[in-house]
Amino acid sequence: MLSKKAKYGLKAMFYLADRFEKGPVLIADLAEEEHIPKKFLELILLELKRNGLLHSKMGKGGGYYLNKPPAEVTVGQVVRILDGPLAPIPCVSKTAYRKCDECDNERTCEIRKIMMQVREATAAILDHTSLKDAPRAQFEVARRK
Amino acid sequence: MLSKKAKYGLKAMFYLADRFEKGPVLIADLAEEEHIPKKFLELILLELKRNGLLHSKMGKGGGYYLNKPPAEVTVGQVVRILDGPLAPIPCVSKTAYRKCDECDNERTCEIRKIMMQVREATAAILDHTSLKDAPRAQFEVARRK
């Protein structure tokens, strides 16, 4: 399951992708437009920033913005930062492998084989979809001055 | 993420698939062999039974057993029963559709489009893998008398 956190994060990233190189966007605006609780969104954006996906400016005229072209940021990156590994079970994760507790024979574990396929399929989709790939309905909302 | 519940459930189903038409299996044995907390396993098997995947017999000589050939039970069925829909978000679920709260335009929602693909890919794998498809290492454990 995709958490609300990740969902909000993706919404925010798509929003910011739309405004790439058009100046910083206020958290408050983003929160209102996308119907995301402002305080919650703050934490999310901060986390995305800490992981190198966003830049920000404090003070008047500040806000958040993408630091790379939308085509260079994938949905997979965003989801991993906010929800952790894509793998359904830790023992098939490439970015955060961990041995299963009960599993004594990883090589022959059929659950592992199946979930490995799921992970591959999921990663194939999310890591090859960038913020630019998903064509987006135009916002009608004018940016606040 | 696959819950422990679903993981335990799958382990149990594979175990029972191995013993198809060889008589009922005791919860206690299954729990011990697969390192699953017995009481927890009881609930899981009951749920799988209520959903038509297992039969059971009470009293002496009783236990649990598959009521269909392993080839006719898919991993997807088991996971859906124990963990709910495969879809990462409710609005792309086929078995349990639900509108998103915030989403006002389902048709243009790019998150939805992406997660739809993920759901399809996941379902394609899990619904086409049966308990028989995953070839399994032989148990060395003799069934208790």
Add this chain to the structure above:
DNA sequence: TACTTATTCTATCATTTTAATAGATTTTTA
């Protein structure tokens, strides 16, 4: 019938995760 073996049912519980809020602090600009 009484006993034993098993599943079934109902309830409860502890822990973790999720979703969200509150308030003080820091940075920047004008």
Add this chain to the structure above:
DNA sequence: TAAAAATCTATTAAAATGATAGAATAAGTA
């Protein structure tokens, strides 16, 4: 210095997860 914004730290409420306890029921058998 005042206003605007992000940043930081802490807390909280609710839900989900993982697990346990004990009584009830069913079935076979001596």
